[in-house]
Amino acid sequence: MSFTAPITLPGLALDPQWYRRSVFYEVMVRSFVDGNGDGTGDLGGLISRLEYLQWLGVDALWMPPFYQSPLRDGGYDVSDFKAVLPEFGTLDEFRELVRKAHERNMRIIMDFPLNHTSDAHDWFQQSRSDPEGPYGDYYVWRDTDEEYPNIRIIFVDTEESNWTFDPVRRQFFFHRFFSHQPDLNFENPAVQQEIFDTVRFWLDLGVDGLRLDAIPYLFESPDGNGEGEPPTHEFIQRLRAMMDRDYPGRILVAEANQWPREVAAFFGTEEDPECHMAFDFPIMPRIFYSLRSQTSNELIKILSETTDVPSSAAWGVFLRNHDELTLEMVSEEYRQAMYGWYAYDPRMRSNIGIRRRLAPLLDNSRAELELAHAILFSLPGSPFLYYGDEIGMGDNIWLADRDASRTPMQWTPDRNAGFSSADPGKLFLPVIQSLVYHYGQVNVEAQLAQSRSLLHWVRNVIHVRKAHPTFGLGTMHVQTTDHESALAFVRSYKGSGQHFGDQPEDILCVFNFSHNPISTTVSVPEFAGEELTDLFGGGQFPKVDAEGNVTLTLGTQSFYWLKIGNARRLARATADDGGQI
């Protein structure tokens, strides 16, 4: 495979807002490329495919944990926060990865599961065996399992309680997730210091940011639900202040599976900022809901809710990731509808969600895959892709837990899908060999050879998005339509004029969720009389009429991104001093 990557000068472009303009790509080291042929993906393998990621248009990688770990929760069970799991590589290889990514102007975000450790961590082993020793108070120990009754269980498939009795210390320890993942005791200043030291350790190695895993759960309180308690926010504020002071330009990303207002709290305020980015959990299931219900009302409702966030904050939007498609942020009625549509086999469910990949969820429909991506790439915030979804990889629901959608990346139709040269029996997980998604058909090499493949389409849409900073930096206004299957919004940006193409711009985005073609009148009164031009092909569309309406015909499950004409915008640009949204 060869990629005609653009020639760039080594080093990162200076841009304090880089995370608002970036396309992110979640890459699991274990699953991407096996560089040394032992059956497991590794850092060396990832380094060898940076060229591919740059060609695709990726600006930043999000790397789930690759620390020392017994791997009982995909690496989110860390047994040493300052070591790389030997089967993944070494610290030196990680340094090389950072350097080589930066040479391609790509940044690296590391996952940081700071809420808990593995029970194999030395801190826990010492804590359980020596309660009076230096680590005795590193975890949340109690004599009963009755405290914190308001704290819900997250892994409902496997856990019956958030407390587990430890036969060594003869006390219960608290855990939000698996019983082999004891929660750290954030009340202990020594624990807080360890977390700061760990953050500094990785930032000193050059990483561009940290995804704060399970961030709402750091502190518990007797009466609260243990989600976003005030001391948790105070702790993040201190972390952010340290980063702004000592590591400007590096970012914090909040993983908080909560409602918009609660998640927005993790951005902090202008005076006391917390995270630069936060994943937008409520919007994601509503995209899937709209695709099957053929209605846009749920998306319109959530997009119309205004949540005040600091001016530098950015949402991280996504369709899928390494976890189940979580349904925690929908009502029970809608959850049942989603299970009916997307998880008709009970094996497809996991906790409160669905453990399937994007293409199988959308029944491999090219129209739906394009529509879903078009929404992802035009919503406010920065898009996060999940490795393999750009080629429409399948899943394997006969594998345990979320491994269903963590199988080896499919590079070629050759042995082990080009992922590894190991004996196939030695792979950490088997490659996908299902009827529809077999690596013989679904792989990067084959899609590179087809100009109309999903891979080329995704790359094209990424590049169109990147040519219009409006998508990353602009505001969004939902517009009225007269069709229940249509969603329309306008993205507007005043432009800073500081970068090439960073100009004032308005873009009308219209989506059709119906499984049939529709005609709909979109009301954009602010833009009466303006021309509309397709962002992809440059085709001219009917003008917005004098009343501010435009009637559009959309094919089955299709969309338009239309640039709104010049006259008014140019006048406004002259009047503006520009730069801010």
Ligand SMILES: OC[C@H]1O[C@H](O[C@H]2O[C@H](CO)[C@@H](O)[C@H](O)[C@H]2O)[C@H](O)[C@@H](O)[C@@H]1O
């Ligand atoms: O480290 C434990 C888990 O932490 C993250 O969890 C998140 O995923 C859960 C679903 O799998 C979700 O319900 C929860 O709200 C999140 O915090 C991480 O992404 C998981 O992989 C990990 O198991």
Ligand SMILES: [Ca+2]
């Ligand atoms: Ca390997």
